Amino acid sequence: MDESRGNTQTLNATLESDHCVPPGTAPPLKDASQSCHEPILSTQDSDALNTESILQESMLPDDVRLAALERRVGELQAALEHRERQIEAMRRISDSLFVHSSIEALVRETLTLAIDVMEAEAGSLLLHDPVHDTLVFRYVVGAAAATLNGYAMPASQGIAGRVFKSGVPDLTEKASDRQEFNRTVDETTGYHTDSMMTVPVKRSEGAPIGVMQVLNATHSFDRGDLEVLEVLCGQAAAAIENAYxxxxxxxxxxVNVIGDISHDIKNMLTPIQTGVWTLGPLLDEMFEALDAIYQECPQTEPWRARVATAADLVRHDYEWILTSALDAADKVQARTKEIADAIKGESAxxxxxxxxLNETVQEIARAxxxxxxxxxxxxxxxxxxxxPRAEFDRKQLYNALYNLVNNAIPETPEGGSVILRTKAPKSENDMVVVEVQDTGKGIPEHVRSRLFTDQAISTKPGGTGLGTRIVAGVVQRHHGTITVSSEADKGSTFTIRLPLRHPEI
Structure with missing residues (x-):
């Protein structure tokens, strides 16, 4: 027994030296601020190497002891394979940093690896929106991905909110037993969250930017899983920061390019405005000459009436054209000034x-x-x-509606029509409605699904796709909504709903 005790002490000393923890204690849960690259043994590993159990089993009959040893070997083999998968995941995500050019592809690869190595059902990356102080599901892999993408919740709510605010990772074995668990997400998606790991995502200087979560493992999450998720999360955070x-x-x-372009546009508009102003007096002289001819013509001349009719038409049309040209030039000048002010940090x-609102719509129709x-x-x-009269920013709403109508015209075939429609609210708490409807060819689904987003594309030659993004931004600032319905070869309808009173007034 003395020799056995000596062997036990030697084995325990070796284990303590390898894992840098006091005898009989499990490796501590690391704080999120510490480095997460030093490997630690999981609870399963520690159980598998429990020397007290081994010594106890050594006193059992041979066949029982052999079965126990085989079980231990199996547990060690499973723990080793699990650790190998974790190491392989870390290697693959490191390689991905040099393979994937887009942040989205890299983050999705990270989540997919986390789900695979931890034998989980789903994973997500929530990023903080400082404007609204919410955590937004930006990347979701697995069940309920389509529903959750873009879903936002208060940054102080749920386990995700607590991890984001505290910076301390969390391992939840039974989510329904946790009081702070946000059940709204499961209720919204119909998904059932059982177990969950949540770790903070931080910039290199330590500032939090979100959290990463992995849900519902086929086995119990352990400290080794949490360690790997921290490493993967660190890689994702580095990629996000580099992309930022x-x-x-x-x-x-x-900004520099736009500043130069806006300056050039402003200068190029000057001769256009000058030319339009010069045309005014010249046209006045022409109309005076036509009037003189009309007066000198004998009333019996058959073409005297035609001269009068032509003069009236020319006077009306050219005055309208000149007025529209000057108005458009003034608006472009104002927009270039806005660009210059924004570059200087002086956005109004x-x-x-x-x-x-009817007057604004009529102004767009005239233009x-x-x-x-x-x-x-x-x-x-x-x-x-x-x-009824409503509270809105005239300039911004003009730009939004102008973009919609200007987009509708080239999408409508000759002989078609574009309709600008307004509707009064049906009740006191309802919104005013503005619709832009065309009889065009319709909007393809792959284009319609990306409207009003950063991925918006244009179907027009030379188009930028910025028009609908501008519209969406204006509507959002007015606390309104915008929707689109479209049918192939029949046309599209954009519907904007705006509150009668702006909430901030």
């Missing part, structure tokens, strides 16, 4: 005022009537005379 820095660099470069806040008619398209107004 690259984006900021691109933005800085774009929205100007909320009580105004007539684009000639564009529509030149393409053989009828621009038609259906304005509700009972429409």
């Amino acid at each position: 820095l690259a984006q900021q660099a691109r933005k800085a470069e774009l 806040p929205p100007v909320w005022e009580l105004a007539d 684009l009537r000639l564009v529509a008619e030149s393409s053989g398209i009828r621009l038609h107004l259906e304005l509700d005379p009972q429409l």
Whole structure:
């Protein structure tokens, strides 16, 4: 027994030296601020190497002891295979940093690896939205992915919120037993969360940017799983930060380019405005000459009436064209000034005022009537005379509706029509409605699904896809909503709903 005790002490000393923990204690759960690259043994590993059990089993009959040893070997083999999968996952995610060019592909690869190595059902990365102080499901892999993408919840809510605020990782064996568990997500998606691991996602300087979660493992999550998830999460955080820095660099470069372009546009508009102003007096002289000819013609001349009719038509059309050209040039000048101000950090806040929405719609129709008619398209107004005055930023809403109508015209075939329609609210708490409807070819599903997002694309030659993003931004700032319905070869309808009163007033 003395020799056995000596062997036991030697084995225990070796184990304690290998794992750097006091005898009889499990490896501690690491704080999120510590490095997560030093491997630790899982609870399963510690159980498998429990020397007290081995010594007790050594006193059992041979066949029982042999069965126990075989069981131990199997447990050790399973633990080793699990650890190998964890190491392989870390190697693969390190390789992915050099393979994937997009942040989305890298994060999805990270989540897929986490689910695979931990034999889990689903995983997600939630990023913090500082404007609304929410955690948003930006990347979801597994069950309920389609429903959860884009879903937001308060940053102080649930286990995810606690981990985000505290920076301490969490291992939950039974989610329903936790009081802080946010059941709203499961109720929304119909998914049942049982076990869950949550770790914070941080920038290199330690600032939190979100959390990563892995749900419902086929086995019990252990400390080794948590360790690997921290490593994978660190890789994802590094990729996100690198993408953010690259984006900021691109933005800085774009700001310089946009500043130069807006300056050039402003300068190029000057001769256009000057030319339009010069045309005014010249046309006045021409009309005076036509009037003189008309007066000098004998009343019996058959073409005297035609001269009068032609003069009236020319006077009306050219005055309208000149006015529209000057108005458009002034608006472009104002927009270039906004760009210059924004580059200098002097962006003007929205100007909320009580105004007539019908007047704004009529102004857009006047500006684009000639564009529509030149393409053989009828621009038609259906304005509700009972429409009450509403609070909105005239300039912003004009730009949004202008974009929708300007997009509808080239999508409508000759002989078709574009309708601008307003509707009064049906009740006191209802919203005013503005619709832009066309009889065009419709919007393909792959284009429609990306409207109003950063991935919006244009079907027009030379189009940028920015128009609908601008519209979505304006509607959002007005606390309104925008929807689109479309049918192939029949046309599309964009519907904007706006509150009568702006909430901030």
